[in-house]
Amino acid sequence: MNAARVKQAALSAGFDLAGVAAALPIADGEAYLDWAHRGWGGRMSYLTDHRADVRMDPRRLLPSARSILCVGLVYNGPQPYSVTRREAELGWISRYAWGEDYHVILKQKLEDVASILKQEESFEYRVCVDTAPLLERSYARLAGLGWIGRNTCLIHQRLGSWLFLGEMLLSLDLAPDTPPPDRCGTCRRCIDACPTQALVQQEGRWELDARLCISYFTIELKGAIPEEHRPGIGRHVFGCDICQDVCPWNRRAASTHDPGFLPLHEAPPLERLAAITPTEFRDMFRHSPVSRTRYAGFLRNVAVAMGNSGLPRFREPLSRLAASDDAVVAEHARWALGQLQSK
Ligand code: B12
Ligand code: SF4
Ligand code: SF4
Known part of the structure; x- marks a missing residue:
């Protein structure tokens, strides 16, 4: 099976973006450890305990992993942004939490991708969405999904940054994509x-x-x-x-086409x-x-x-x-x- 087929399966399962990165340690890992040791993770101990080291190598999550399929799913809607809502009597729930829990939605779609591909070839895999000790933004960047902006979010040139990320670690050897250039320019x-x-x-x-x-x-x-x-x-x-x-x-x-993210x-x-x-x-x-x-x-x-x-x-x-x-x-x-x- 090749990378194009795997990405095609991800898009047909409903993801907006799909790319491949090698399941290897990356340079961002050092920056992550610095960040964690500096104490910038506050009290999020799941970032700074033994799981900080697990983040250094995706093969610690799946020893047979050779590639990572990285996916993005848009959750945005046409509703106005928080910076334009000035009504003092209203609270603000952030956009990513307006609909159903994204962990469930992305995991299901990734399992769908695995089912599609398993019909063609057998392989080992592990699905990750948010909670696994994996540098999701870093691998998504390497898989060509976008660049990491100064706000630290992964941004896609056409779709923007209202994206959830998910991954499938795969025992398959797939050709990796290349990261896009940083497009923040002089903006701050x-x-x-x-x-x-x-x-x-x-x-x-x-x-x-x-x-x-x-x-x-x-x-x-x-x-x-x-x-x-x-x-x-x-x-x-x-x-x-x-x-x-x-x-x-x-x-x-872009706006989402997934009914699960319709704002409640x-x-x-x-x-x-x-x-x-x-x-x-x-x-x-x-x-x-x-x-x-x-x-x-x-x-x-x-x-x-x-x-x-x-x-x-x-x-x-x-x-x-x-x-x-x-x-x-x-x-x-x-x-x-x-x-x-x-x-
Ligand atoms: C902990 C966490 C948080 C923490 C800390 C966020 C942070 N920026 O570190 C808090 C609670 C604050 C948070 C907030 C949010 N989060 Co959050 N969060 C995570 C989590 C679980 C871990 C992130 C982490 O490791 N942080 C530590 C820092 C050091 O790592 P990092 O930001 O990933 O940065 C690495 C790379 O991006 C890279 N990097 C960073 N800058 C640069 C610059 C260049 C030039 C390069 C090459 C690389 C690079 O190196 C870093 C490693 O050292 C991830 C899921 C996951 N497993 O990765 C979701 C995740 C990052 N969060 C997500 C979301 C949606 C949010 C919020 C938008 C939710 C909200 N509306 O409140 C905000 C965004 C705030 C912001 N500006 O980042 C999405 C991001 C999607 C995207 N498009 O980027 C993720 C990926 C979850 C998911 N699966 O979709 N989050
Ligand atoms: S510097 Fe500008 S372009 Fe880059 S993330 Fe921030 S607001 Fe977006
Ligand atoms: S970094 Fe972004 S999400 Fe965090 S407080 Fe500042 S504007 Fe809000």
């Missing part, structure tokens, strides 16, 4: 737009200090959000899209979110990436967003959250009340 819009200055230059290239990123605070960080970082979070209740919203390559970004939750009113019960939270976000924050983490984020809204009418729902049994939610709500008071 993402760097200037980031409200928390999380994009930092490090030895000539831009990296993300996750400890400053809104996406990290609102999705990954458990417990209290450091007070000094709360104002920068604005009205984000799950993730952040700003450094992609402002990217010129997303001005005419976009910019919900904060007042409604502050009042949801645990059962409503489960029902609303059962199949969505938002479930990762869990109920209390989500209410914590809603409290911060209300505190940053400047709207006095949020005092009442915040007073209710301040009486929460969850100490973290209650403390963030008290902080938010203080913010509204000081305004």
